[in-house]
Amino acid sequence: MEWKIEPFYDGKLIRDYLQEVQGFSKRIMKALKYDGGELLVNGNPETVTFKLSAGDTLSILFPPEQKGSYMKAEEIPVDIVYEDDGLLVLNKSAGMPVSPSYQHTSGTVANALLGYYEKMDIPYTIHIVTRLDRDTSGLMLVAKHRYSHSLLSVQQQTGAVKRKYKAILQGHLPEKNGIIDYPIGRKEGSIIERTVVEDGKHAITHYRITKEWIEHSLADVQLETGRTHQIRVHFSYMGYPLAGDDLYGGSKQWMNRQALHCDELSFVHPFTKKQMQFCAPLPADMQAMVHRTNQKS
Numbered sequence: 001m002e003w004k005i006e007p008f009y010d011g012k013l014i015r016d017y018l019q020e021v022q023g024f025s026k027r028i029m030k031a032l033k034y035d036g037g038e039l040l041v042n043g044n045p046e047t048v049t050f051k052l053s054a055g056d057t058l059s060i061l062f063p064p065e066q067k068g069s070y071m072k073a074e075e076i077p078v079d080i081v082y083e084d085d086g087l088l089v090l091n092k093s094a095g096m097p098v099s100p101s102y103q104h105t106s107g108t109v110a111n112a113l114l115g116y117y118e119k120m121d122i123p124y125t126i127h128i129v130t131r132l133d134r135d136t137s138g139l140m141l142v143a144k145h146r147y148s149h150s151l152l153s154v155q156q157q158t159g160a161v162k163r164k165y166k167a168i169l170q171g172h173l174p175e176k177n178g179i180i181d182y183p184i185g186r187k188e189g190s191i192i193e194r195t196v197v198e199d200g201k202h203a204i205t206h207y208r209i210t211k212e213w214i215e216h217s218l219a220d221v222q223l224e225t226g227r228t229h230q231i232r233v234h235f236s237y238m239g240y241p242l243a244g245d246d247l248y249g250g251s252k253q254w255m256n257r258q259a260l261h262c263d264e265l266s267f268v269h270p271f272t273k274k275q276m277q278f279c280a281p282l283p284a285d286m287q288a289m290v291h292r293t294n295q296k297s
Helices: 014-021 026-034 109-120 146-156 232-236 284-295
Strands: 002-004 037-043 057-061 080-083 087-091 137-143 160-172 177-181 183-186 193-196 202-213 216-223 260-268 273-278
Touching: 002 284, 014 026, 080 273, 109 232, 137 146, 137 202, 146 260, 160 232, 160 284, 177 232, 183 232, 193 232, 202 232, 216 232
Parallel strands: 137 260
Antiparallel strands: 002 057, 037 057, 080 087, 087 137, 160 216, 160 260, 177 202, 183 193, 202 216, 260 273
């Protein structure tokens, strides 16, 4: 990263400039100091207490990033819909876990991106900003390095990173536009399932029904909060589980996975400050279900 110091910041310490102006977190500042990063002013190494002058060029060399123990680069095709030096947006296919674990050590989004990074000589590890369940398809936001991840994480915490979904529900909701507001927590006795519980975390889901058939409805869904399995849990609790979501009461008659797709993603670019918006069409399996159910109406 590199910045030309404007007259307004003349006399400012590098530490204050990076934290107050460029949004560097204390964690990143610590990594620069202790993990092998470097600060250069006009090409010369300096410390965080160096006073900047108008016209100086401040350059940051981030320390090498450590990969997790399960992180193995694999040659797996990944649908990247946008990419620049700080981030990328991809369209994840259903059935693909996001991060490796003891259950899924390969075939993940992270493994695929590491393979892509090695091929393109990108010297970073994987920083996931927005996650999707393994069997949910659609748009995901990934930061290229720890700095862009830090800035995007702040946006996510303040609700500036917005995601919209399309879901196929079983049955017809009486209210075609609504807000589902029920707290969600871990289901007793399960490490996977979530459920509506009084002492759960605050969770709000907005929805709008856009189409109905004899047995199903197509809904536009937007999250106000981002709890694990939130959309699936909320609609199941209301009595309208997602088609194919047998974990939460849905039938697999038409779908072999939950009929959920993240079709819109928007955020402010952390460096250009431009509003970014992306869309992804329904995947083939959800399109096929819409067509089949429509034929039976």
